[in-house]
Amino acid sequence: DIQMTQSPSTLSASVGDRVTITCRASQSISSWLAWYQQKSGKAPKLLIYKASNLESGVPSRFSGSGSGTEFTLTISSLQPDDFATYYCQQYSSYSRTFGQGTKVDIK
Amino acid sequence: QVQLVESGGGVVQPGRSLRLSCAASGFTFSSYAMHWVRQAPGKGLEWVAFISYDGDKKYYADSVKGRLTISRDNSKNTLYLQMNSLRAEDTAVYYCARERIVGATVDSWGQGTLVTVSS
Numbered sequence: 190d191i192q193m194t195q196s197p198s199t200l201s202a203s204v205g206d207r208v209t210i211t212c213r214a215s216q217s218i219s220s221w222l223a224w225y226q227q228k229s230g231k232a233p234k235l236l237i238y239k240a241s242n243l244e245s246g247v248p249s250r251f252s253g254s255g256s257g258t259e260f261t262l263t264i265s266s267l268q269p270d271d272f273a274t275y276y277c278q279q280y281s282s283y284s285r286t287f288g289q290g291t292k293v294d295i296k
Numbered sequence: 297q298v299q300l301v302e303s304g305g306g307v308v309q310p311g312r313s314l315r316l317s318c319a320a321s322g323f324t325f326s327s328y329a330m331h332w333v334r335q336a337p338g339k340g341l342e343w344v345a346f347i348s349y350d351g352d353k354k355y356y357a358d359s360v361k362g363r364l365t366i367s368r369d370n371s372k373n374t375l376y377l378q379m380n381s382l383r384a385e386d387t388a389v390y391y392c393a394r395e396r397i398v399g400a401t402v403d404s405w406g407q408g409t410l411v412t413v414s415s
Contacts, residue, residue, distance in 0.1 A: 190358070221400070223401050223402065225341075227341075231407075232391055232405035232406065232407055232408060233341065233391075233405055234405075235401065235402070235403050235404075238396075238399060238401040238403070239399060239401070244403070276340065276341055278341075278343075278402070280400050280401065280402070283346055283355040284343065284355065284357065285331065285343040285346065285402070286343060287340060287341040287342065287343060288340075289340045290340040290341070
């Protein structure tokens with residue numbers, strides 16, 4: 190199975206900060222990567238698909254980049270609504286593994 | 297709009313069985329592949345199983361292979377997860393999720409149903 194490793198596990202930041210989360214795959218997944226946001230007690234929400242495509246309705250402060258084995262999710266200016274946990278997921282193989290998550294909390 | 301509503305969760309003893317359902321509406325269910333994803337309390341997301349739009353292809357996480365079975369009834373717009381030989385480590389919120397037709401991204405999720413395996 191393809192392993193997905195996110196870093197950091199926790200990130201403390203302030204409103205207005207630029208935030209970057211990294212996701213690494215154990216083998217090449219081309220651009221078959223999605224990013225999700227999850228708030229406590231809620232279902233995940235799709236933010237980015239195919240590594241860099243912004244899902245409809247998602248604010249433009251979110252962006253994704255990367256291909257192969259290394260990917261990043263960037264929030265250009267953190268807003269109060271963005272404090273949440275973020276997950277990457279590969280869909281290169283039928284075993285759709287997730288990263289372990291990155292919790293973004295208030296500094 | 298897309299709606300996925302899971303049901304069937306509850307408290308069950310180790311070794312027993314449970315069947316989860318996911319009722320779909322707001323889209324042509326029979327055209328979409330579907331997934332089950334779970335989340336143990338306080339933990340991250342774990343992909344569980346996949347089923348193709350027509351039910352012909354099914355894939356499972358190693359952790360559930362041989363015990364959990366995904367199926368669907370396109371005439372009832374419903375996805376199922378049959379859970380047998382349940383273990384404490386199966387305790388989680390179980391989400392059903394839709395896979396986009398083009399590009400294979402999982403784009404819509406239900407609200408989840410909690411399964412607790414405990415004696």
